Amino acid sequence: MSIRLLVCDDSGFARKQLIKALPPDWNFQISQAANGLEGLEVIRKGHGDVVLLDLTMPEMDGYGVLQAIRDEGLQARVVVVSGDVQEQAVQRVLGLGALAFLQKPVDPLDLRKTLREHGLYKPAVAKPAATPAAEPATQASVAIPVAEAPNAEQVSALQDLSKIGFRDTFREITNVAMGRAGALLARVLNVFVKLPIPNVNIFEVGELSMALADAQRGGAVSAVCQGYISGGIAGEALLIFHDxxxxxxxxxxxxxxEVDNNTQLELLMDLSSLLIGACLNGFAEQLDIRFSQGHPIILGQHCNFDDLLRVNQTRWKKTLAVELSYSIEHHSVNFDLLFLFTEDSVPRLQHKIQYLME
Structure with a gap:
């Protein structure tokens, strides 16, 4: 009997990675959804016997989908596949009824093992070679690996995702890097970090202030900047902390x-070292590169965000901007982490991720 499989993730690139990782000998009919609300509708229509579910999505996140499945008594067996690798995230999804949690980017062997452990997939076994006359008739049969060529459902789904762009791919790479940094912060502070959907755009510096208007919430900000470079890829990371x-x-x-200016500077430096370093390591691991990092510097304290950009606009000019707006659950803590890649870095980044897109 064919399994009705739903892959629910807002990133086309992430869906493509998951579909490529599926066992080719698994008998399934596949549906795709780009957010939680779409995914929930697919499940309600009976096309989600098994669901591979992301957590950080627009419209409705993965937690909301799991809660709705439970509240409505829907028949769906869910494996969460997410870049949010906080221990609390894992425990929350299991508490909401998920069968298992896998981290992005998913390992095909881990995915197959998980599907097998929960009775969702049974590998096809080829017939063993004929037993020689001299051998006992009771000889155990041997499982022969099946061919790894994608099946028809995988081929069709991958064709639908054949035109994934650079921005979507880089946003998913950012999502994984962001999750690693969030998990580290969660462990250090013993909190649950609310992860955002990354924003990835190419801006003139004059547009950056308008695009990052949300970073101005709460009035004055303080900021730390740290440069990074690796083989033609360079830029600066900014931690913008709300006073x-x-x-x-x-x-x-x-x-x-007392939380005086010196204390605030120490906190900024500690946070920037933790978050920027963890995110850059996440980028580097996926892109197979190694970043050299400069010394962090203070860009400004207790200033308006517009003034901060205006003073430093000659540094950035046109940039590939990655915006991450973190917050901490049950605490009044909000900060923005920006990665501003130089315009010259874009062709090199495109080259580095091309093999991931194919």
């Missing part, structure tokens, strides 16, 4: 005493 968040983050980092 209203300093008191809460000081408590989480177990600082005692």
């Amino acid at each position: 209203s968040s300093f008191r809460d983050i000081a408590k989480l980092m177990q600082h005692e005493g």
Whole structure:
């Protein structure tokens, strides 16, 4: 009997990776959804016996889908595949009824093992070679690996995803890097970090202020900048921290005493070292490169975001901007992490990720 499989992820590139990782000898009919609401409708129509579900999506996230499946008593067996690798994220999805959690980018062997363990997939076994007359008749049969060529359903689904662009692919790479950084921050502070959907765009610096208007919430900000470079790929990372968040983050980092300017500088440097380094490592691992990082510098303290950009606009000019707006659950802590790749870096990045897109 054919399994009705749903792959639900807002990234076409992520869906393509998952579909390529599926066992080619698995008998399934595949549907795709680009957000939680679309996915839920597919499940309600009975086309989601098995669901491979992302967590960070627009319209409705994976947690919302799992909650709706439980509340409505829908028949769907869910394996979460996400870049949000926080321990609390894993425990929450299992508590909501997910069968298992796999981290992105998914390993095909881990996916097959998980599907087998939960009775969703049974590998095809070829007939063993004829037993020689001299051998006992009770000789155990031997499983012969099946061919790894994609089956018809995989081929059709991959053809539908044949025109995935650079922006979608790089956004998914960012999503994985962001999740690694969020998980590290969650462990250090013993909190749950609310991860955003990354924004990836190419801007003139004059457009950057308008595009990042959300970074101005809460009034004054303070910012740290750190450069990075690797074989034709270069840029600067900015941690923009909202001044209203300093008191809460000081408590989480177990600082005692007054939160003065020196303390705020220490907190900024500690956070920037942790987050920027973890994100860059996530980028580097996926792109098979190694970044050299410069020393962090203070761009400004207690200033308006527009002023911060205006003072530094000659540094950035046209840029590939990656925006991540983090927050911490149950705490008044908000900060933005920006990666501003130079215009000259884009062709090199396109070349590096081309093999991932194919």
